Amino acid sequence: MRHIISLLMENEAGALSRVAGLFSARGYNIESLSVAPTEDPTLSRMTVVTIGSDEVVEQVTKQLNKLIEVVKIIDLNEGNHIERELMLVKVRAIGSDREEIKRLVEIFRGCIIDVTDKSYTIELTGTSSKLDAFLEAVERSAVLETVRTGASGIGRGEWILKV
Amino acid sequence: MSVELTGAEITIRCLQEEGVRCIFGYPGGAVLFIYDELFKQDKVRHILVRHEQAAVHAADGYARSSNNVGVALVTSGPGVTNAVTGIATAYMDSIPMVIISGQVPTSAIGLDAFQEVDTVGITRPCVKHNFLVKDITELAQTIKKAFYIASTGRPGPVLVDIPKDVSQQKTKFAYPDKITMRSYNPVTKGHSRQIKRAAELILSAKRPVIYAGGGVILSDAAPQLTELVQMLNFPCTNTLMGLGGYPATDKQSLGMLGMHGTYEANMAMQYCDVSVAVGARFDDRVIGNPKHFSNENRKIIHIDIDPSSISKRVKVDVPIVGDVLDVLKELIKLLKAEKGKPDQAALKEWWKQIELWRERDCLKYDRESKIIKPQMVIEKLFNITKGDAFITSDVGQHQMWAAQFYKFDKPRRWINSGGLGTMGFGMPAAMGVQLANPKGKVACITGEASIQMCIQELSTCKQYKLPLKIINLNNRYMGMVRQWQEFFHGNRYAESYMNALPDFVKLAESYGHVGMKIERPEDVEGALKEAFKLKDQLVFMDFITDQTENVFPMVPGGKGLSEMILV
Numbered sequence: 001m002r003h004i005i006s007l008l009m010e011n012e013a014g015a016l017s018r019v020a021g022l023f024s025a026r027g028y029n030i031e032s033l034s035v036a037p038t039e040d041p042t043l044s045r046m047t048v049v050t051i052g053s054d055e056v057v058e059q060v061t062k063q064l065n066k067l068i069e070v071v072k073i074i075d076l077n078e079g080n081h082i083e084r085e086l087m088l089v090k091v092r093a094i095g096s097d098r099e100e101i102k103r104l105v106e107i108f109r110g111c112i113i114d115v116t117d118k119s120y121t122i123e124l125t126g127t128s129s130k131l132d133a134f135l136e137a138v139e140r141s142a143v144l145e146t147v148r149t150g151a152s153g154i155g156r157g158e159w160i161l162k163v
Numbered sequence: 164m165s166v167e168l169t170g171a172e173i174t175i176r177c178l179q180e181e182g183v184r185c186i187f188g189y190p191g192g193a194v195l196f197i198y199d200e201l202f203k204q205d206k207v208r209h210i211l212v213r214h215e216q217a218a219v220h221a222a223d224g225y226a227r228s229s230n231n232v233g234v235a236l237v238t239s240g241p242g243v244t245n246a247v248t249g250i251a252t253a254y255m256d257s258i259p260m261v262i263i264s265g266q267v268p269t270s271a272i273g274l275d276a277f278q279e280v281d282t283v284g285i286t287r288p289c290v291k292h293n294f295l296v297k298d299i300t301e302l303a304q305t306i307k308k309a310f311y312i313a314s315t316g317r318p319g320p321v322l323v324d325i326p327k328d329v330s331q332q333k334t335k336f337a338y339p340d341k342i343t344m345r346s347y348n349p350v351t352k353g354h355s356r357q358i359k360r361a362a363e364l365i366l367s368a369k370r371p372v373i374y375a376g377g378g379v380i381l382s383d384a385a386p387q388l389t390e391l392v393q394m395l396n397f398p399c400t401n402t403l404m405g406l407g408g409y410p411a412t413d414k415q416s417l418g419m420l421g422m423h424g425t426y427e428a429n430m431a432m433q434y435c436d437v438s439v440a441v442g443a444r445f446d447d448r449v450i451g452n453p454k455h456f457s458n459e460n461r462k463i464i465h466i467d468i469d470p471s472s473i474s475k476r477v478k479v480d481v482p483i484v485g486d487v488l489d490v491l492k493e494l495i496k497l498l499k500a501e502k503g504k505p506d507q508a509a510l511k512e513w514w515k516q517i518e519l520w521r522e523r524d525c526l527k528y529d530r531e532s533k534i535i536k537p538q539m540v541i542e543k544l545f546n547i548t549k550g551d552a553f554i555t556s557d558v559g560q561h562q563m564w565a566a567q568f569y570k571f572d573k574p575r576r577w578i579n580s581g582g583l584g585t586m587g588f589g590m591p592a593a594m595g596v597q598l599a600n601p602k603g604k605v606a607c608i609t610g611e612a613s614i615q616m617c618i619q620e621l622s623t624c625k626q627y628k629l630p631l632k633i634i635n636l637n638n639r640y641m642g643m644v645r646q647w648q649e650f651f652h653g654n655r656y657a658e659s660y661m662n663a664l665p666d667f668v669k670l671a672e673s674y675g676h677v678g679m680k681i682e683r684p685e686d687v688e689g690a691l692k693e694a695f696k697l698k699d700q701l702v703f704m705d706f707i708t709d710q711t712e713n714v715f716p717m718v719p720g721g722k723g724l725s726e727m728i729l730v
Contacts, residue, residue, distance in 0.1 A: 010346055014283060014295075025288050055474070062471035068292040068312060071346040163345060 002031065003057045004049050004076040004083060004153040006161055010069040011037050011044040018067050019046065028052065028060050032085075032128070032150030043071065043163065047152045049128070071163055080156040086123070087131045088113075090145040091138055093120045101138070108134045119144060127151070165337065170299050170330040171196035174263065177306040179206045180338045183234050185225065185598050186210070187218040191238025192278060193265025196330040210598065210627060213619040215242050217591035219249020219262065219320075220617070224595030226258050227578045228553055228603075230383060232314050233260040233595065239267055239327075240278030243285065248585060250320050251289035255582025256404060257381060259318035261309045262290075268328040269297055282324045291319030299332045304339055311342045316349025317469040318381055349468065353485030353493060361439070361464045361481045362497045368437035369509035370516075371397045374420065377404030377581070378442015378467060378487045385409070385574040387491035388441060394498065396510060398517055400428040402443050404581040407571035412550065417517070421449040422718045423563040426525035426727060427517055429718065433459055433725040440465045442487040445477040446582075453477055455723025466490045525716050525729055526567055534709045535684050537561060537636040540691075541568040544606060544634060547691045552604040552632075553596045555579065557589035557613030560642035563714045565608040587616030590633065594620060597629045604695065606632040611661050611705075612641045621674040624701050632694050633703045635667060638710045646713045650728070671703035682707045 009015050016035055023030050031049035038045045050060055057075065065073050076083075093101050101120055105112055110124035124134055128151050135143065155161065168176065174197050178186065185208045190198045201209050212218040215237045222233030233253075237246045243264045253260050267276040283295045292312050294305045302325070309321040365371065373395075379388050385408045392399040392415055399409045400417040409416055420428035432438065432450070438461055443449070450456045453476045465472075465479040466487055473482045483490050528538045541564050544552070554569055555578040556562040562579055571577045578596055580588040593607040614635055624631060636642075644659040668678030677700050681690045687706065694702035715730040 014287075017284070018287060021287055059471060059475060066469070066471055068344075068347050 001054070001057070001077075002049065002051050004047060004081065004151060005061060005064065006074050006076055006153055007046040007048070007064060007070055008038070008072045008161060008163060009044050009046060009067075010071065011042050012069055015044065015069040016046075018069060019048070019064065022063055022067065023050075026059075026063060028056065032148070034150040034152055040163070047150065049151050072161055074155070074161050076153045076155060079159050081153050081159070082156060083127050083151050083153045084125055085128045085131055085151045086125050086149045087134075088121060088123055088147045089135070089143060090119055090121045092118060092142045092144055094118055097142065101142075104134070104137055110134070165335045167333040168336040169196065169200070169333050170302055170325065171200040173299075173302050173334070173336050174306065174325065174330065175200045175204060175207060176336060177303055177338060178234065179204075181232070181310050183207055183232070186234040186236055187212055187221040187225070187595065188236030189215050189218055189238065189242060191242050191265065193239035193242075193267060193327045194236060194330070196327065197236065197263070197265070197325070209236070210594070210623065212591065212623050214617065215245035216249050216587065217594075217617050217620045217623065219246045219260070220252065220585075220588050220591035221595035221598075222260055223249060223253045223258050224555060224578050224592030225599045226260055226595070227592070228575050228596040229599035230575065231599070232310055233258065234263070235260065236263045238265045238278070239282065240280050243280055243282045247285060247289065248587075250286055250322065252580050252583045252585045252588060253320040254289045254291065256377065256580065257318050258320065259314040260320040261306075261313050262320060262322040264322060264324050265330070266295065266324045266326040269326045270328065272326065282322070286322050289320075290322050293322040293324065295324045296329055297326065299329050299334045302329065302334075303336060304342070307339050307342050308344065312347060350484055351486040351489050353466065353483040353490035355493070357481060357483045358490060358493050358497060361483060362494060362501060364437055364462055364464055364481060365395065365439065365498065366501060366503045366505055368505050370434065370436040370513045371395070371439065371505065371510075372431045372435040372437070373397050373399040373439045373441065374402070374432060374443055375399060375405045375408045375441045376402040376443025379405055379408035380574045382442065382468070382486050382488040383574070384442070384488040384491050387488060387495060391491055391495055394495070395505065398431055398514070400424070400432060402449055402581075403566055403579070405443060406566060406577045407574040410572040411570035412572055419566050420724075422451070423567065423714050423716065425567070426523045426716055426729065427520040429716070429724045429727060430520045431517055433723070436461050438463050440467070441491070442467060444472040444475065447476075450477065451718045451722050451724050451726070455726070458723070523729070527730060528712070532684060532709065535681065535687060535706055537564050537638070537706070537708045537712055538568050539684065540634060540636060540687055540706050540708070541565055541608065543688050543691055544608075545569045547688070547695060548604055548606070552576070552606050553578065553593075553600060555589045555593040555596060555605070555607045557607075557609040557616075558584045558586045559610050559613060560646065560712075560714050561608050561610045561613070561636040563643075564636070586613040589613060590620050590631070591617050593631045594623060594627075594629050597631060598627070604632070606634055608634045608636065610642060611635055611637040611639065611664055611667070618670070621671065621676060621701070625674045625676065628699065629701060630697070630699050631701045633701070635703065635705045636708050637664070637667070637705050638708045638712070639664065640710060643714070649713070650717075650719070667703055667705040671701070676701040676703055678703045678705065680705045680707065
């Protein structure tokens with residue numbers, strides 16, 4: 001099963017490689033990993049998407065918790081949460097395709113942020129599966145380049161991950 | 164106003180503040196300023212080894228036998244890479260250590276400088292934590308943190324990498340009394356409701372077993388474990404790392420369990436209805452195939468300070484995260500307060516079954532042999548030292564025989580590389596043990612293959628007059644490799660024969676030690692007695708033993724605990 005794990009960790013050099021190293025050393029999956037400092041610059045917030053059985057994910061969280069620089073950790077799948085990922089995608093847009101793609105972007109509530117006479121660059125936000133769906137909707141050969149940030153997650157309502 | 168000190172001075176002052184009396188190391192370019200400061204003081208003694216691996220093993224042996232944090236000091240580059248085996252050894256066995264390494268100057272980091280390696284990167288997977296100190300104002304606090312992290316929670320090695328320029332710069336020195344870290348707050352006390360559940364389960368047990376590991380030794384909880392086992396009249400088995408946690412000569416001890424554990428211990432573990440795991444982790448060498456283990460229905464109570472050890476290989480019914488010492492104290496208190504007692508009739512039946520298993524006499528060997536049997540050497544060693552020596556070992560058959568035949572009644576007397584299985588550990592670890600226990604009898608049980616992996620340390624032993632007794636069980640084979648080849652690889656002894664061995668007697672003598680070669684069973688006892696009479700000298704005893712002897716019982720890899728090969 002897919003799990004979204006959120007971590008608060010000390011914003012120190014090497015902290016990221018400890019997390020990445022742990023996953024590779026213990027053979028855990030990383031689907032995606034995104035990290036940036038928080039409003040408190042001494043802390044980084046990381047979102048790791050991993051796939052594994054409940055037992056494996058329990059081990060993942062326990063092992064992450066053991067890392068000295070990890071301050072707090074939650075498995076967002078344990079409650080209601082929101083997940084968003086940002087994607088930038090450059091597509092070939094010529095002739096009648098231009099209108100077609102524009103409509104598709106509207107349907108997915110994205111926006112076109114760069115235009116040339118041969119291409120559009122589209123910005124799209126949503127759950128990872130929504131971004132997948134968009135890519136499936138566009139003709140494969142039209143996709144020139146994609147950049148995805150990996151998922152970020154946050155608990156709903158009063159569910160807060162804070163020090 | 165306080166005076167400013169250099170990074171090197173601060174490093175040494177920190178060690179002094181931590182009460183470190185003895186460190187093990189090897190100098191080199193990046194640590195020259197630190198060595199210069201060591202030279203100018205006499206509170207911290209430095210032991211010069213002959214290879215950095217030995218420095219870390221010696222610090223490790225020092226820590227294991229004394230419950231102090233072991234400290235090693237190595238230079239950058241090859242100094243660190245040589246130390247890695249020692250660090251990984253300590254990590255696998257959760258030994259509190261601080262390793263201080265030199266690094267190239269900060270301005271040279273990343274430029275492929277002479278003797279530069281990414282120390283923090285290389286050691287990351289085999290330390291509890293590590294630091295690269297780039298700012299001298301953080302040096303003292305970092306060293307404080309290193310000692311704190313190494314010695315609390317589940318202990319482990321912590322490395323502090325100090326660039327040469329940082330050791331040269333100056334700043335004001337103040338050693339923090341205390342350290343708090345928002346990201347590191349190890350639990351000590353167990354959850355009281357869980358302890359209560361454990362007590363209830365214990366009282367309901369009909370076929371109980373207490374299974375105790377290295378956590379008991381590390382948390383100094385041997386007296387509490389002994390009290391618990393004896394007040395309940397339960398059988399107790401110890402892991403390789405847990406030997407000495409419960410007195411092995413006591414009738415309630417089933418000896419070691421696992422791959423080379425006793426028949427009675429393995430059978431009891433397999434067929435118990437309640438297993439109380441204390442500071443142990445159900446690893447592959449202990450329970451064999453976890454699926455086979457789970458075929459039997461039993462309840463498991465698991466006390467461990469590391470939550471990630473719980474339900475890792477085996478599903479646990481009552482997990483208790485906490486320091487073994489604290490939890491055992493609470494558990495004993497609770498059991499004393501409870502009116503109930505386990506079903507005595509059932510317990511009697513269980514003991515009867517265990518006695519039947521015991522009668523199998525799984526550790527028997529040919530005592531009439533005309534060739535020296537390695538088991539006999541260890542039995543004699545046990546008798547002559549009255550079970551009171553510190554025993555270190557290397558890795559292989561001799562290690563298993565030591566664990567089976569030397570009956571450890573006290574904790575911190577059995578020093579071996581259980582997790583990583585590092586050949587070459589024995590002698591350097593024994594040096595650390597001897598330095599931590601100057602009056603103690605220290606013997607290193609080894610084989611002719613293992614001993615050669617750190618043989619250069621005979622020189623260190625000479626320099627510091629360390630009167631180790633080296634028991635070399637010389638069967639001219641990498642015995643454990645040969646045993647597996649005999650059992651599982653059709654007797655094809657690929658590269659496991661030790662050819663071109665040195666004359667160990669002459670080798671020992673060339674370092675100024677005493678060498679003995681013992682070839683007949685009737686000479687074993689006399690030789691051991693004579694060796695231990697030579698109180699001030701290292702004696703290298705080369706026992707020429709039976710080449711074909713195997714370690715039994717044996718649970719083959721991938722098999723279940725009750726599927727032992729017996730002699």
